[in-house]
Amino acid sequence: MAGTGGTTGMHKFAVPSPASRRAVEAAIRAVAPVQARTEQSCEYRFDIARGTERVVVKQYSNGTLFLQSASPSGSLMADLVEAI
Numbered sequence: 001m002a003g004t005g006g007t008t009g010m011h012k013f014a015v016p017s018p019a020s021r022r023a024v025e026a027a028i029r030a031v032a033p034v035q036a037r038t039e040q041s042c043e044y045r046f047d048i049a050r051g052t053e054r055v056v057v058k059q060y061s062n063g064t065l066f067l068q069s070a071s072p073s074g075s076l077m078a079d080l081v082e083a084i
Contacts, residue, residue: 009068009069009070009071009072009077010066010067010068010069011066011067011068011077011081012064012065012066012067013064013065013067013084014063014064014065015059015063015064015065016063017063021043021059021063021065024059024065024084025044025059027083027084028046028048028057028080028083028084029046030083031048031076031079031080031083032048032049032050032076032079032080033048034046034047034048034057035047035048035049039058041060041061041062042058042059042060042061043059043060043061044057044058044059045057045058045059048076048080049076050074050075050076051074051076052071053069053071053074053075053076053077054069054070054071055067055068055069055070055076055077055080056068056069056070057080065084067080067081
């Protein structure tokens with residue numbers, strides 16, 4: 001999967017196929033418990049927290065996947081990026 005990011009609090013990936021999006025969703029759910037929310041133009045939006053770290057994951061219908069941390073990126077973000 002093509003991705004951008006690094007040590008910043010945001011990562012962006014291209015997940016073009018529906019099968020790949022389902023696999024990524026399952027991988028994200030396996031990392032940590034998620035709180036699912038609905039958002040326009042998103043197949044899913046997850047709010048994920050571990051300790052003081054919080055990450056929002058958005059899978060858009062066009063295949064773009066965003067991960068954004070409200071705090072400095074830590075082990076949760078690293079685990080999510082590795083799972084993808």
